[in-house]
Amino acid sequence: MQTTPKPKRASTDTAKPRRTDAKQTPDRANAKPRREGGTKAIDAKSAPSARRAPTTPRQTDKTRGTAAPRQTDNKAPGRGNSAPRNGGKPASKITPAPVAAPRRVGTKMSRLLDLNVAPPVTKKPHVATSNNGALTHWLLYCRPGFEQDCTQEAVGQARRQRPVLSEQPGILPNSGYALVAINGQSLAYSDLIFARQLICLHHIIEELPERDRLTPILSAIAALPGTFGTLWLEVPDTNDGKTLTAFTRRFQPLLEAALREQGRLVDTDPAESRKLPRLHIFFPDKSAALIGTSDPYNSADALMGISRQSMPAEAPSRSTLKLAEAIDVFMDKGEQSRLLRSGMTAVDLGAAPGGWTWQMVKRGMRVTAVDNGPMKGVLAKNPAVEHLMQDGFKFTPRKAVDWLICDMVEKPAKVAELIGNWFVSGWCKHAIFNLKLPMKQRVTATDAALGGIRKLLDMEGISYKLIAKQLYHDREEITVFMSKTKNR
Ligand SMILES: C[S@@+](CC[C@H](N)C(=O)[O-])C[C@H]1O[C@@H](n2cnc3c(N)ncnc32)[C@H](O)[C@@H]1O
Known part of the structure; x- marks a missing residue:
């Protein structure tokens, strides 16, 4: 360590900000x-x-x-x-x-x-x-x-x-x-x-x-x-x-x-x-x-x-900020316009009251919202939203969709296994999901969950991109972005 003695000339007083001349x-x-x-x-x-x-x-x-x-x-x-x-x-x-x-x-x-x-x-x-x-x-x-x-x-x-x-x-x-x-x-x-x-x-x-x-x-x-x-x-x-x-x-x-x-x-x-x-x-x-x-x-x-987001007045929950931030942080502008297009389809597992669904609908997507709880606000009667009161871990889509988004409160390993299965089954091309981390060993739990997904997809020869971050709007949780790339 180097040290510098006190400067001899005490001068600028930042406590007096109005003096500018x-x-x-x-x-x-x-x-x-x-x-x-x-x-x-x-x-x-x-x-x-x-x-x-x-x-x-x-x-x-x-x-x-x-x-x-x-x-x-x-x-x-x-x-x-x-x-x-x-x-x-x-x-x-x-x-x-x-x-x-x-x-x-x-x-x-x-x-x-x-x-x-x-x-x-x-x-x-x-x-x-x-x-x-x-x-x-x-x-x-x-x-x-x-x-x-x-x-x-x-x-x-x-x-x-x-x-x-x-x-x-x-x-x-x-x-x-x-x-x-x-x-x-x-x-x-x-x-x-x-x-x-x-x-x-x-x-x-x-x-x-x-x-x-x-x-x-x-x-x-x-x-x-x-x-x-x-x-x-x-x-x-x-x-x-x-x-x-x-x-x-x-x-x-x-x-x-x-x-x-x-x-x-x-x-x-x-x-x-x-x-x-x-x-x-x-x-x-x-x-x-x-x-x-x-x-x-x-x-x-x-x-x-910190990627700050402003709360949209129409969104049914503050959770909407998590997905807005994830989109901002994980995808550059080019990816956003390529991967989030009007007419695309999405499944939202653990959707209620609808903050994440709202982000997708806002971008012109049709969303199947899976949750036993009610969808709220503008989404309750929106024709772009199909609300199914089902267990998100048992739900299977009739047709493959572009996006899987998932904010269910569950053990990270269980959510990770579900996401891995969706990719292996070819049910989605891209996913954004949240892993809740209420435990003490958060790094270990995260490594195990993401390691599980990687292992599964690697075994199946599926190429993908995966980025995980604790976003500003995440609390005791992290958010993960996955996107299928060209198959090996
Ligand atoms: C954190 S909230 C989701 C908030 C939502 N992303 C939003 O933006 O409004 C978690 C939701 O997951 C739902 N959930 C938990 N376990 C579920 C399961 N097995 N199947 C379906 N939904 C589930 C809960 O009912 C709850 O509404």
């Missing part, structure tokens, strides 16, 4: 990095450590799943190495960081940092460079309460590539985010179910001064190479996090203006800037910032990893 705000003007010799370099005095020991992550590769930064040296990566999860093999290149004292205690961040990437606290504020050791640090967003599942899954994915030397993941229960440090394996966002977002973490600034958050953040960003297409200021998806959004809204234009002036944030058209790495500044609270980057080809294209 630089002439009237000498503080803010001072907070901008000083130009040297016509360049736009950060003033070395304000960021000495960052200048002396910059991190050099690899420029983001435009290929899916290759966003892992290059390891540049084997310096001590931080705490937690005394008990590597390496199956007892010697972790020769990783040496424990010196024990540091004193540590800030009693705040969320310090507890988190103690678990994972705590830098020695010698001066305040400091910038910790988290990516210069043998480990790569990842920041993952997830639904609050699923931090354990999120990290378990990420470390599991890394382990399937090669043995993992990892620190204990940094987990704060119900925080909505987690830190994972692993030895260089790349993580593939599309294969992570519980992670809403995948960010390569470069710096942690643990104690941001209230009167000038801009200077240390700019100093940390100065140590990163390249340019960025997007700047996202993000907060945890918690009630505490929501209280920070007014602050991030005020802070965003200040930081954005400074980065544009430095040429770090490019001003291209939106389509072009979407191809460049994104810069994330994550505020667990107002006094700390985690600075990372994401690869647009290996991450979620949504602020905080």
Whole structure:
């Protein structure tokens, strides 16, 4: 970990957002990095450590799943190495960081940092460079309460590539985010179910001064190479996090203006800037910032990893948002218009009161809605809907349909077996279904259920695409998209 002493010039006061004119705000003007010799370099005095020991992550590769930064040296990566999860093999290149004292205690961040990437606290504020050791640090967003599942899954994915030397993941229960440090394996966002977002973490600034958050953040960003297409200021998806959004809204234009002036944030058209790495500044609270980057080809294209949906007034239930989000997240616009066409047919198992059916009917489909419960609202008498009061596990369609959608509350293994049978029987081409996860071992239950489907379809020689995610509108559940592709 590198530390940066407190910047000498306290300046920008983000608590006074209405002051925008630089002439009237000498503080803010001072907070901008000083130009040297016509360049736009950060003033070395304000960021000495960052200048002396910059991190050099690899420029983001435009290929899916290759966003892992290059390891540049084997310096001590931080705490937690005394008990590597390496199956007892010697972790020769990783040496424990010196024990540091004193540590800030009693705040969320310090507890988190103690678990994972705590830098020695010698001066305040400091910038910790988290990516210069043998480990790569990842920041993952997830639904609050699923931090354990999120990290378990990420470390599991890394382990399937090669043995993992990892620190204990940094987990704060119900925080909505987690830190994972692993030895260089790349993580593939599309294969992570519980992670809403995948960010390569470069710096942690643990104690941001209230009167000038801009200077240390700019100093940390100065140590990163390249340019960025997007700047996202993000907060945890918690009630505490929501209280920070007014602050991030005020802070965003200040930081954005400074980065544009430095040429770090490019001003291209939106389509072009979407191809460049994104810069994330994550505020667990107002006094700390985690600075990372994401690869647009290996991450979620949504602020905080959340695809927000607005509730349609006509839809019979809020469950409709789950299917709306699934369609948005799992299919690009081309797939949506190809796979969800007017005149297609669908079966909805566990349909009542009708939120999912409503999404399909809205797209011009005819839907067989199977549920012992009543369909509500506009769907009750809609000629495009045939409501059958039957057991969804026993129902068989008279004719094959385009879509199977299923939101029945049942054990994941049982639902998975049903879905597998529908594909093997040729009763549907595409499916979106929900797996309820009220149990403790959610990753294990998910792996078993999806593994069961894969095994069945592989045995039958059926080619398919399968993507699973815990969506923003999912609670203790995940949503899965499957689509038959050309048969082998
Ligand atoms: C979460 S709700 C579905 C909500 C629905 N997707 C919507 O958007 O309004 C679950 C539904 O599954 C139904 N269900 C549970 N087990 C079933 C079964 N074996 N056969 C048919 N329906 C079932 C329940 O009656 C309930 O209406």
